[in-house]
Amino acid sequence: MNTSPSPSGAHHVEEGASVRLGALVPLTRPGWVEAGRHLLAGLDLAVTEVNDAGGIGGRPLELVVRDTAADPERAAAAVDDLAGLGVAAVVGEYHSVVARSAAARADALGVPYLCSSAVLDALTEQPTEWVARLAPAQSHGWRIYADFLLGAGRHRIAVVTQPSVYWASGTRILRDHLAARGGTVVELDANELTPEALCDALVDHGATALLLLVGQPEPAVPIVRAVRSDRRLAELLVGAPAGQPEFAEWAAVLGADGAGIPFLRYLPEHLGPLGERVGKELRARLGEAPSFVAFEGWDAVTVLADVLRSHGTDRAAIAGAWPDVAVEGTRGTIRFSRTPGIGVRQWAWPPVQVVDRDPTDADRFRILRTG
Template structure:
């Protein structure tokens, strides 16, 4: 099991620190850039907490494990972190991995605050041990569907790969669009080459193609093929899962990667805390922080509040989330029980549909917000 030692300090064995286990994808096939941003936010928040006296006089310590987008590896990491005495778990970006973490945390009675994964059903049954900062997929993707409808798109194709996350996304879109006159055509990327996708789009007269596939491949190859097909000059390419958020996307695709709307979870204006955190994250990452970095920071903000309220030993209450009211980088954070969602949920983080500006690719344009 690989360990990434955060700058908040080495792993201590004297019992003086309050330990939080952090689960992030830091190696392939995980989305490494997302993991790095998530960890940067987590680690910065731990530093800020410790600079302000820690938690009830004890320093906070982050013990990091790389999940590599592997559910089994992540579940094993939860067991290891529990043996090391962590009082809570934080993080994860990939929904299928967060689902494995949530199941194991629930079985162990170990609080887990999921930072970034959006799959509605993080656990099979309702649990009081797990909470989530990111909006549920059904909430965010319905907002994305509203954006598509408002832009006049009714014939929508989705390029898909086998995954509970992608299947859930396709179902949410179909169920929301169908009563409103929209149709969904699924293109199975197990059997279609990127060039064949173009023919399918033309044959079915689709006006939008959504990338419900992995990054960088096959997403990058699909975008390149569609951009180079003159028959599809007017088609909208969309990526609700957020592939264009990170620098790697712009580096790989250049001008082909602009004007591809995606979901991100930021307000139009950050709070005063958010402005300060943004500056620190930019310095730490040497690039603009993504919304995932802010999710990391807010995760530690919430867990610090829980620990100060419930004590620095492992939280014994089965409802540590119900009393949380904290100011995060993106607004006031509170959790509630939401129908159809099995965990405690922040309802709701800000949701935007944005794209990279074709005139200034490093700048994001807000196209739709809720």
């Protein structure tokens, strides 16, 4: 465990200067650009509100943004860069494999990192005091999703997947949870099968559900189109636990074919007054309904601002404050704790929903299960 701060971890922000926060965001391909745009909107809105309220002890909060482009090596280099620029902490990132790389580097340098949106359970290889996370662990959310499948009478599950620690972890979680409850999981390789060959395999296996554990828009979009146009698979449930249908791009590209595909998102059934207010501000900035990722961004900066006000800008003091956090976020009161099997301080848990886009109105989401 890396508990003793390195020289970087002992860093103090210069008196009178702005308080800098490093932000890791996927803003270019192959990163999930729409998720990055929503995340950045939430981060930036929260920084604006902190500064409108007087900043951090009278000093402005400054967001220093780095585009990760879904590249783990680029993210690690960005943490190095941000540490050298004197940031008090690092925040953000959507892609789990990228966040894992950033977390490892932040731990090594002694830089506090608040991960807003990545869910991979093993965000670090060993327990660390330097990293905390808002998003629920993958094992928590995907077990809820597996229970939804069973409740919908779907026991023969096929997953179409690509090589990735994240997808492999998700497949393992689903298989273990479903096997203990009478379900089965078969893996199909998206890199080896054309969408048409995939449809044949689904028929051969008698699958009752297909889960898209693949990138967006490729190869997810052509797979959905092929399955939706195959009459043999008219009764097949298509699902996307990683959340591909959350963003407007999905509905714009797929139209009616993109509706009725259940996915995970991390919002309560009804937002409280704070969430409603922030949601309106985010909608104005984005020009569309904000995703849960935008709320995660706002919550992350708000948590860090509270820590900076109460514990100062020393990096070791910030990391040491994780257990003391009790901040009202857009989706509930945020507290961090030690959770079995997870090496970072974890909010256990944000609200979890299984939702889909209504086939009669693709802009409306139907809540299918909560957890």
